[in-house]
Amino acid sequence: MNRPVAWLVVVGALAASAACGPRRVDTARAAGPSTVVLLADPDGTVGSAVVSSAAGAGMVDLSGDRAATTVAARRPPSPPTTVDAAAIEKQFGQTLATLPAAPEAFTLYFRLESNDLTDDSRALLPGVLKAVAGRPAPEVGVVGHTDTTGDSKTNYTLGLDRANSVRTLLISAGVDASLIDISSLGESDPRIRTADNVLEPRNRRVEISVR
Amino acid sequence: MTGRSCVALLIALLTAVPAYAQAPAPAGRVKLVSGMAFVVHEGRQIPAAVGTPVYEQDSLATGADGRVGITLRDDTRLSIGPQTTIEISRFVYAQSDSQFSFVLKVVRGVVAYVSGRIAKLSPDAVRLETPSAIIGVRGTRLVLQVAE
Numbered sequence: 064m065n066r067p068v069a070w071l072v073v074v075g076a077l078a079a080s081a082a083c084g085p086r087r088v089d090t091a092r093a094a095g096p097s098t099v100v101l102l103a104d105p106d107g108t109v110g111s112a113v114v115s116s117a118a119g120a121g122m123v124d125l126s127g128d129r130a131a132t133t134v135a136a137r138r139p140p141s142p143p144t145t146v147d148a149a150a151i152e153k154q155f156g157q158t159l160a161t162l163p164a165a166p167e168a169f170t171l172y173f174r175l176e177s178n179d180l181t182d183d184s185r186a187l188l189p190g191v192l193k194a195v196a197g198r199p200a201p202e203v204g205v206v207g208h209t210d211t212t213g214d215s216k217t218n219y220t221l222g223l224d225r226a227n228s229v230r231t232l233l234i235s236a237g238v239d240a241s242l243i244d245i246s247s248l249g250e251s252d253p254r255i256r257t258a259d260n261v262l263e264p265r266n267r268r269v270e271i272s273v274r
Numbered sequence: 275m276t277g278r279s280c281v282a283l284l285i286a287l288l289t290a291v292p293a294y295a296q297a298p299a300p301a302g303r304v305k306l307v308s309g310m311a312f313v314v315h316e317g318r319q320i321p322a323a324v325g326t327p328v329y330e331q332d333s334l335a336t337g338a339d340g341r342v343g344i345t346l347r348d349d350t351r352l353s354i355g356p357q358t359t360i361e362i363s364r365f366v367y368a369q370s371d372s373q374f375s376f377v378l379k380v381v382r383g384v385v386a387y388v389s390g391r392i393a394k395l396s397p398d399a400v401r402l403e404t405p406s407a408i409i410g411v412r413g414t415r416l417v418l419q420v421a422e
Contacts, residue, residue: 112409117403162388
């Protein structure tokens with residue numbers, strides 16, 4: 064093969080690979096603008112969100128109910144406006160209606176240094192079972208907690224024992240074991256803040272979330 | 275190494291293996307679905323049904339009439355409308371070692387989001403991404419749309 068022909072082959076191969084190879088899709092160019100709308104919770108409280116341009120072109124804070132911004136590719140987010148409720152219903156109503164029901168929370172308390180439930184808390188178990196029965200594909204998260212009496216390592220174990228004993232109760236009441244996940248936060252996430260080595264019945268608890 | 279410590283090591287290894295072999299816990303599950311909707315798990319399209327698990331790095335996609343609602347392990351709730359594609363890019367919820375992260379990519383379509391415990395325990399750990407925007411969420415409820 065003489066030299067010019069060889070060059071042609073190389074150029075041709077490069078052109079073919081550029082045309083036929085996997086195309087890089089620039090998603091920022093392919094997609095239209097993004098619109099973000101902050102909404103109040105059903106109880107009326109409103110959180111906040113920080114919306115930034117993915118290209119680093121600026122940011123805005125959203126802080127009120129129905130506060131909205133639109134971000135086009137490589138442009139700063141538009142100044143926040145308030146969208147009316149009817150427009151939100153039209154654009155997002157069906158999607159909002161598809162949100163699963165809010166998880167239901169239960170707190171069960173324990174006797175001192177033990178994994179025996181108090182009588183009052185034992186009486187809450189039927190409510191937990193009812194919540195499980197009333198949901199599609201129910202799951203149960205069980206997190207054990209302790210007060211600050213004793214060292215943190217022992218309390219981690221005690222928290223796990225408590226979560227386990229609730230798991231056992233739920234299983235014996237008919238909840239499928241595979242639906243339950245357990246963990247322990249020991250003394251690290253008290254409901255009532257105390258100094259170290261303080262007896263506090265309200266911290267000796269298991270928090271259950273039925274979702 | 276003494277014979278006894280060899281045996282101890284062997285036992286430790288043998289008991290460690292099942293822990294690794296165990297499937298990872300799903301990030302969440304489908305709770306509501308209507309119309310055409312899929313979970314894309316390791317490249318496979320699985321029709322979404324009530325109870326279908328959704329793992330970190332899975333995508334959800336809907337057709338013209340599809341809608342899906344899922345609840346994640348930290349009580350985060352998400353729903354998507356028709357012609358929507360999202361990806362659970364990152365979901366880390368390890369309470370015991372305070373490791374939290376949630377990154378949701380919205381490729382196209384309509385999404386509703388209600389924050390869960392990750393946003394409560396570690397607000398900076400939650401990020402929603404669209405092709406043109408990055409949203410940091412300090413709670414709790416928002417909707418977003420990525421236009422075609």
